[in-house]
């Protein structure tokens with residue numbers, strides 16, 4: 001637990017940067033209508049679901065399911081974000097803007113799934129009920145860990161959606177649906193990345209300790225999903241999202257964007273935390289190497 005008084009001061013000093021980031025976001029974002037992206041239904045919803053309604057490789061189907069269940073966990077994310085701000089802070093109104101946009105993601109992917117028959121609808125609904133009832137989402141101490149966590153998470157989600165869309169292809173609209181969602185995630189990523197930049201300017205040592213802890217403990221959401229490990233493995237093998245994307249596509253570039261390694265005059269506690277990040281990145285490198293070997297093997301197995 002970091003010093004709550006320091007966290008409070010940071011939240012107050014982030015008022016102005018937050019307002020600027022909200023205005024930038026409102027200028028960049030465009031309204032879009034989920035129903036306009038949805039193809040006609042290609043099966044009778046009253047009949048039992050079978051995978052041949054919409055044939056997909058295992059990893060791609062797992063990615064669609066996990067992406068959608070994560071989007072549908074929105075009520076809990078809303079609460080975690082709302083708890084990190086205070087009622088009259090610009091971050092509170094940001095939380096509502098963000099929630100309105102995120103709600104569109106679960107809606108469009110859900111409607112697309114039902115139109116195409118990509119996932120067994122009963123399995124999806126049972127999964128959604130379990131996810132929301134379990135409510136396993138990160139809780140934040142304050143804006144100091146919300147900023148870095150959400151920046152990494154939005155970036156990771158953007159990559160997962162984008163790669164899923166590429167695998168689905170243009171046929172039946174999958175590429176466009178996932179691409180549109182990934183576009184929103186990218187704007188969210190910009191918001192939280194630059195909020196973290198402002199926080200680092202205000203209190204570098206405090207933020208280094210927070211970032212180190214976020215990087216150390218970060219895992220993709222979805223641990224409450226049935227068969228989560230099998231889904232994760234299939235998604236990784238398919239090359240959609242895994243340790244490689246998280247490490248080389250998200251965490252390392254984020255740390256560079258934040259100038260993390262170049263920050264000077266840090267407190268001894270922050271220096272120690274940053275050393276921990278270095279060790280963490282090395283450890284992730286080992287996992288990535290193993291994962292890339294496994295993917296290569298998987299491709300060879302498929303071609304034999």
Ligand SMILES: [Fe+2]
Pocket residue numbers: 071102105157181185
């Ligand atoms: Fe989303």
Ligand SMILES: [Fe+2]
Pocket residue numbers: 102154157184185188
């Ligand atoms: Fe997002």
